[in-house]
Amino acid sequence: xxxxxxxxxxxxxxxxxxxxxxxxxxxxxxxxxxxxxxxxxxxxxxxxxxxxxxxxxxxxxxxxxxxxxxxxxxxxxxxxxxxxxxxxxxxxxxxxxxxxxxxxxxxxxxxxxxxxxxxxxxxxxxxxxxxxxxxxxxxxxxxxxxxxxxxxxxxxxxxxx
Numbered sequence: 001x002x003x004x005x006x007x008x009x010x011x012x013x014x015x016x017x018x019x020x021x022x023x024x025x026x027x028x029x030x031x032x033x034x035x036x037x038x039x040x041x042x043x044x045x046x047x048x049x050x051x052x053x054x055x056x057x058x059x060x061x062x063x064x065x066x067x068x069x070x071x072x073x074x075x076x077x078x079x080x081x082x083x084x085x086x087x088x089x090x091x092x093x094x095x096x097x098x099x100x101x102x103x104x105x106x107x108x109x110x111x112x113x114x115x116x117x118x119x120x121x122x123x124x125x126x127x128x129x130x131x132x133x134x135x136x137x138x139x140x141x142x143x144x145x146x147x148x149x150x151x152x153x154x155x156x157x158x159x160x161x
Contacts, residue, residue: 003071009047009054010065017071051077092141095132095158097151101125106147108158112140120158123151134160 006015045065047054052069101123108120114134123130138160145157 004068005071005074007052007067007069007074008064009067014074015066091161093136093138093160094156095120095135095160097123097153097155097157098132099123099125099130100152101130101150103145103147103149103151103157104129106143106145108140108143110140110143114138114140114160121145132157136160 003017003019005017007013008015045054047067049067049069051073052067055066055068057064057066102125103121104124105122106120107122108114108118114120115137116134118134120132120134120140123132140158141161142159143157144155144159145151151157
């Protein structure tokens with residue numbers, strides 16, 4: 001037996017989870033209690049999410065686009081993308097140089113409070129300016145660089161506490 005999760009393609013709403021027999025490889029029209037037949041066929045457009053299968057279900061002249069995926073994979077995907085507010089990082093976070101280059105601007109000061117995504121500084125490499133942004137909220141504890149200083153890949157630039 002295999003547990004599958006069925007999701008509405010339009011809304012992303014989980015419609016049901018069901019157990020199926022993996023040995024049953026063919027799909028035949030199914031009937032509900034009122035005797036209406038439901039036909040399941042491969043969808044015209046493939047799923048945009050890896051691990052999901054797009055299907056179209058026809059019931060009494062109505063067409064529904066659904067996605068089917070393994071329930072354990074769906075649960076893993078949910079856990080990996082869910083908000084982790086309860087386990088926020090509380091220690092210092094080192095922001096390091098992602099490329100070697102020259103510091104062209106520093107947009108924060110020691111003691112400043114920053115929000116996730118806020119610009120910290122910019123590094124110029126090969127005539128291109130690359131922004132470094134705060135990975136999380138916090139206070140600037142230390143700035144280890146100055147404007148016009150050359151930095152190497154992986155060098156610590158800023159520490160957020």
